Amino acid sequence: MPGTSERPCRIALTDDGPLLVPGPVEVTLPDGTVAVSTRCVVALCTCRRSAIYPWCDTSHRRRACHAEEGGSP
Amino acid sequence: MTPLTPPAPAPPLPRGPLSSAVVTALTSGHTAGLPSPEAVTRTDPYGDDLQLALYSLYEQHYWGFAGVDPRREWDPCLLELRATLEDRFMGALRRDVGGDGRPVHGSVREALDALLVEPVRDDGTSVSHYLQRHGELRQLRDYAALRSLYHLKEADPHAWVIPRLRGRAKAGMVAVAYDEFGAGRAEDIHAVLFAELMADLGLNTTYGHYLDAAPAEALATVNLMSLFGLHRVWRGALVGHFASVEVTSSPDSRRLAQAMRRTGAGPAAERFYTEHVEADAVHEQLVRREVIGGLLADEPDVESDVVFGIEATGELDRRLATLLLTTWRQDRSVLRTSPEAPPLS
Structure with a gap:
């Protein structure tokens, strides 16, 4: 059961993007489906623009006509 | 596997x-x-x-x-x-980098903010935008062959910085490294996922196989991370380099996954990039908040090195992107020697 750990779950709210939660996590979506992530830290989308919701895909980022910089991966 | x-x-x-x-x-x-x-x-x-x-x-x-x-x-x-x-x-x-030997950005926040803005449309300088829209299998194969020098070492030189960090910076760096190295599962090591992508594209997955084929611009991007990783004095720059890679990776990976899907490159080729969309959205946050935040709280004097690491990475990435886009637009291969191209099915 959740909450059995002696230490509280440490969650971080970022100012511009996702909620960072320690994994692994199961997320129940409004339609009842369950998404699972086993990462040691999971980024949960809060802007609702992610194409891989409930996980963050950086779609919250500000968009501009001309990026000042940008590299190749 | x-x-x-x-x-x-x-x-x-x-x-x-x-x-x-x-x-x-x-x-x-x-x-x-x-x-x-x-x-x-x-x-x-x-x-x-x-x-x-x-x-x-x-x-x-x-x-x-x-x-x-x-x-x-x-x-x-x-x-x-x-x-x-x-x-x-x-x-x-x-x-x-910058001008007159001075960095473009005065602070890490400014340097990262510039990377955190997504272009609304393809401005003609981005490799991932080009491959997403126009990339053919032979160009994806070129790209993967040349990037194999980087990805088959993925996260290795970054591990050298771990003993030079402490506290939040160390814990954050190791959390990201754990993911890069497969989170305890050998088959999920990112370098292994990249070898599987290469196999989907019909490339030789042997470590270092494409060294002779890689132009100077590709070697320079790998040399930069080796240099930063090997020298304690460059620990700030290594962290800046890593942040730069992680911040730009997620949206680039989304476009590259689309390129792999559109060309039918194969499931492992697609998986490598879809995995990086999700993983690097997390890594970016950890590197910015914990690694850079922790390092600068500990050692504020290295901020200019972090900025240099970010800007030097951008400079070499731009040089490589210019070479790739120029040669592809001329319908040539970027490799110095052609890869063994199997017949396309």
Whole structure:
């Protein structure tokens, strides 16, 4: 059961993007489906623009006509 | 799972007097014929000869070359030459990043903010935008062959910084590294996922196989991370480099996954990039908040090095992108030698 750990779950709210939660996590979506992530830290989308919701895909980022910089991966 | 074939590739074919002298010294063990500092000063810091000489010396700290005594890694004559090559390379980067040897951005926040803005449309300078829309299988194959020098070492040089960090920075760095190295599962190591992508594209997955095929611009991007990783003095720059990679990776990976899907490259090719969309959205947050935040709280004096790491990475990425886009638009291959292209089914 959740909450059995002696230490509280440490969650971080970022100012511009996702909620960072320690994994692994199961997320129940409004339609009842369950998404699972086993990462040691999971980024949960809060802007609702992610194409891989409930996980963050950086779609919250500000968009501009001309990026000042940008590299190749 | 595609096994990573045993490392230690053959020594590369030299591309000029510096790389020739280095390869000869590595294979023979005789260092008498190594070039003078003056000879290094006369060589293009971004050119094939210097970059391959540096790459060959750095390779001794990873898997080395077949037939080269592993003790060459700490040969003082080779290390002395390496330092001269590094000074030439860093001197050029210091000059070319920003202007007049000063960084473009005054703070890490500014430098990262510039990377955190997504362009609304393709401005013609982005490799991932190009491949997403126009990439053909042969270009994806070119790209993967050349990037294999980087991805088959993925996160390795970044591990060298761990003993030089503490507190939040160390914990954050190790959390990201754990993910990069498969979170306890060998089959999920990112370098292994990349080898599987290469197999989908019909490429040779042997470590170092495409060294002779890779142009200087590709070698320079790998040399930068090796240099930052190996030197404690560059710990801030290594962290900046890592942040830059992680911040730009997620949206780039989304476009590259689409390119792989559109061309039918294969499930592993697609998986490598879809995995990075999700993983690097997390890594970016950890690197910015914990690693950089922790490091600068601990050592505020290294902020300008972090900025330099970010800007030097951007500079070399732009040089590589320019080469890739120019050659592809001319319908040529970017590789110095053509990869074994299997018939496309």
